[in-house]
Structure formats: structure tokens, C-alpha cells
Amino acid sequence: MYDWHLRHAPVFLSADMNCYFVFGHHLVQRVLTASEFQAFHPFRRSRSAFGPSVLDSDGRPHARLRRALGTEFRPRTVPRYAESVVGDVVRGLLDELLTPGRPDFAAEFAWRLPTRVVARILGLPDDEDGVLHELMRPLVLFIDNATGSVGDTVQHREVFRAYLRRRIRDGVDPERMLARLAAEPGLTEAEVVDNAMLLLAAATETTCSGTINVIARVAGEPGLWQALRADPGLIPVVVLETLRHEPPLHVTLRYAAADVVLGGVHIPERAPIQVCIASANRDPAVFPDPHTWSLRRSWQKSIAFGFGPHHCLGSGLALLELETAVHEMCRRLAALWVDQPRDLRTSGRTFRHVRDLRLGFTFADVPT
Numbered sequence: 001m002y003d004w005h006l007r008h009a010p011v012f013l014s015a016d017m018n019c020y021f022v023f024g025h026h027l028v029q030r031v032l033t034a035s036e037f038q039a040f041h042p043f044r045r046s047r048s049a050f051g052p053s054v055l056d057s058d059g060r061p062h063a064r065l066r067r068a069l070g071t072e073f074r075p076r077t078v079p080r081y082a083e084s085v086v087g088d089v090v091r092g093l094l095d096e097l098l099t100p101g102r103p104d105f106a107a108e109f110a111w112r113l114p115t116r117v118v119a120r121i122l123g124l125p126d127d128e129d130g131v132l133h134e135l136m137r138p139l140v141l142f143i144d145n146a147t148g149s150v151g152d153t154v155q156h157r158e159v160f161r162a163y164l165r166r167r168i169r170d171g172v173d174p175e176r177m178l179a180r181l182a183a184e185p186g187l188t189e190a191e192v193v194d195n196a197m198l199l200l201a202a203a204t205e206t207t208c209s210g211t212i213n214v215i216a217r218v219a220g221e222p223g224l225w226q227a228l229r230a231d232p233g234l235i236p237v238v239v240l241e242t243l244r245h246e247p248p249l250h251v252t253l254r255y256a257a258a259d260v261v262l263g264g265v266h267i268p269e270r271a272p273i274q275v276c277i278a279s280a281n282r283d284p285a286v287f288p289d290p291h292t293w294s295l296r297r298s299w300q301k302s303i304a305f306g307f308g309p310h311h312c313l314g315s316g317l318a319l320l321e322l323e324t325a326v327h328e329m330c331r332r333l334a335a336l337w338v339d340q341p342r343d344l345r346t347s348g349r350t351f352r353h354v355r356d357l358r359l360g361f362t363f364a365d366v367p368t
Contacts, residue, residue, distance in 0.1 A: 002279040006279065011027065011263035012265075018272075019273065020265070020273045020274070023276050024279060025280040025286045025301065028307070029280070031262070031273060032275060032303075032310065033308035036262075037254045037273065038257045039055065039253070039255070044253070045143055048142070048153050049142050049143050049157060051157065054069060054195055062309060063309075066309075066313065069313060070313055071180070078317050081317065086320050090113065090325050090328050093112055093116070094109070103339055105359070109211070111133055111208045112129050114211070114321060115136075115200070118200055118314075120176075122178040124167060135156070135163060136201045138153065139157060139201060164193045165193060202314070203314045203318070205248075206351065207248070207314075209348070209352060209353035212353040212357060213243075213248060213353050218238060225335060235323050235327060239319060241293060241297055243305075244287070248353060249277060249304075250276065251276050252306060254275055255270055255271065277306065281302050281303060305318075333363060333364060335361060336359060336360070336361045337361070339359060341356060341358075
């Protein structure tokens with residue numbers, strides 16, 4: 001489908017979905033960076049789920065929220081989490097889940113890893129990862145597939161808000177992010193709570209899908225597992241190429257800020273635009289032989305984490321989680337392979353990953 005649209009209709013109005021779709025690296029970058037397009041819309045579905053947030057703001061309001069939220073995710077900050085947060089969480093979860101007779105361990109590992117990491121950064125208890133996951137699911141499903149009514153979604157949102165307000169009121173670790181945000185003079189309590197909800201959902205849903213896809217790739221690509229055990233320096237390349245080839249987030253939403261012509265197509269003001277990130281990563285003008293997964297590829301222009309002002313705040317943390325997970329699994333397992341499914345295609349509307357993954361594995365006699 002991406003190939004067809006790149007050749008014939010890179011800007012396409014879907015009558016069924018009543019929105020425009022944009023395909024290809026150049027046009028995707030333009031929509032994500034140009035002032036003619038914006039993230040804000042008063043009836044954007046994410047506002048029903050999380051309230052106003054950094055996700056759907058633009059200009060100065062967006063810059064103000066991004067500065068406040070970005071402290072814990074800066075490039076110089078993220079490496080501090082390598083051992084005390086990410087490494088500790090990865091080892092603890094693998095101790096619990098990577099056991100004989102658990103071929104389905106990847107699915108649970110994939111959602112608990114980012115949930116627990118972000119919870120620890122915020123200052124929420126490790127043992128409430130299941131609570132947080134249950135609080136987030138109805139909101140994420142509503143954004144992804146409009147599952148449930150707006151009224152039900154708002155009720156779920158209020159329960160999540162009450163949980164976070166209670167945590168702030170009862171006191172969280174003053175060294176953690178939630179306490180810092182609550183003390184930030186430029187933020188209201190509503191902004192703290194709503195953006196904390198967004199961080200939990202955004203970080204966990206995309207990283208969960210990315211984790212499953214990376215595990216499926218390292219287990220399913222012939223000879224790759226042994227190559228990684230022999231040369232762990234390949235792990236970052238494997239992660240980046242997998243995210244290019246099969247990004248967990250395939251589309252992201254924008255709106256026309258005014259009447260605009262894009263790719264020869266007139267788009268009216270306020271029209272919704274689904275920006276196809278995955279098509280940018282499969283554009284042959286940028287990535288030769290784009291549908292082939294290859295360790296020899298230059299991935300620098302991948303848009304897996306978005307582009308421009310709304311580039312994913314947690315991209316560095318997500319990469320650290322994925323790389324650490326593969327490193328630790330390589331240390332523990334002599335072999336890893338896919339039992340099911342035979343076809344490792346991803347599925348999903350917005351968030352895409354391999355479904356019903358079942359793995360076989362043997363433990364290393366002496367962990368490396």
C-alpha cells in the first residue's frame with residue numbers, strides 16, 4: 001500500500017475515514033515541521049483520553065510543557081538510568097518471566113518493562129505496574145480504535161487522574177519526576193496530572209510494541225542471535241534498523257492550520273491528516289531496497305520517533321530499554337527462536353506489533 005501511494009497518490013483523501021493520508025519521506029517531514037500543520041484540535045481524541053497535553057499543543061504552550069517535561073529525558077540524563085533503573089528493571093523481570101515453560105514471556109515482559117521504568121522515573125511504586133497498565137488500557141484503546149464511548153473514556157480518565165492526585169498528595173519521592181513537576185511554579189496541577197498520564201501511555205504503548213518487534217526480529221532472523229552473542233556491538237544497529245523497518249507507531253495525527261496545497265492536493269483548514277511515519281521509513285528515495293531488513297543500512301533518516309517539534313521526548317530512554325533487554329537476554333540465553341507465528345507480520349491500526357509471539361530458548365551454561 002505504501003509503495004502504491006508513493007507512486008500514485010502520496011497525498012490521499014480517504015472518503016471512508018474522512019481524513020487525508022500523507023506518504024513518503026519528504027512530505028511526512030514537511031507536515032511534521034511546517035507551520036501550516038498543527039497538532040492542536042479542540043476535539044482531538046487524545047484530549048478525551050488525557051486532557052490537554054504536550055501531545056496536542058503547539059507554539060509557546062507546547063514549548064513550555066516540553067521544557068518542563070524534558071528534563072528527565074535529555075541525552076545527558078538518560079545514561080544515568082542505565083543501571084539504577086533500566087538495567088535493574090530488565091534483570092528483575094527476566095528473573096521472574098524468563099523461565100522454562102513460558103514461551104509467551106515476551107508479551108508480558110514487553111508491557112511491564114516500559115511501564116515499570118517510567119513509573120520509577122516518575123516516582124510511582126514498582127509493584128503497581130499492573131494497576132497502571134489497567135488504568136491506561138481503556139484510554140490507549142480509545143485513541144487507537146475508538147473502543148468504547150467518549151463518556152466511558154472520560155470516566156476512565158477521571159479514575160486515572162484521581163490515582164495520580166492521590167499519589168502526589170500522599171507524597172512521592174522528592175527526587176523523582178512527579179514531585180519535581182508538582183513543585184514546578186509554571187505548571188498547574190491539571191497540567192502535571194494530564195501530562196503524567198500521557199507520559200505513561202505514550203512511553204509504554206510504543207515501547208511495548210517496539211520490544212515485541214525487536215525480540216521477534218532477533219529470534220526470527222536466521223543466524224542473528226548467535227551473531228549478537230558473539231558481537232554485542234551489533235545490538236544498537238539491530239534495534240535501529242528494526243524500528244525503521246517496522247516502527248511501532250505507523251501513523252500520527254496533524255491538522256491543517258489553514259488552507260494548504262500539499263503534493264498538488266488542496267487540504268482545507270482544520271482537516272485531519274494522518275501522517276504515515278512507516279511509509280517515510282520505507283521510501284526508496286531515501287532507503288534503497290526499503291522493504292529488506294539489513295544491518296548494512298544507513299538508518300540516520302528514520303522517522304520512527306517522529307520529527308520536528310513533536311519528536312518523541314522519550315526516544316533515548318526507549319532505545320536504552322530495547323538495547324538493554326537484548327543485551328541481557330543474549331547474556332542468559334544460548335539460543336532463541338520463534339515457535340509461533342510462522343509469519344512475523346505486525347498488525348494493529350496505530351500501534352503495530354507481532355501478535356501471539358511464542359518463543360523457544362535454551363539457557364547458557366555460563367551467562368556471558
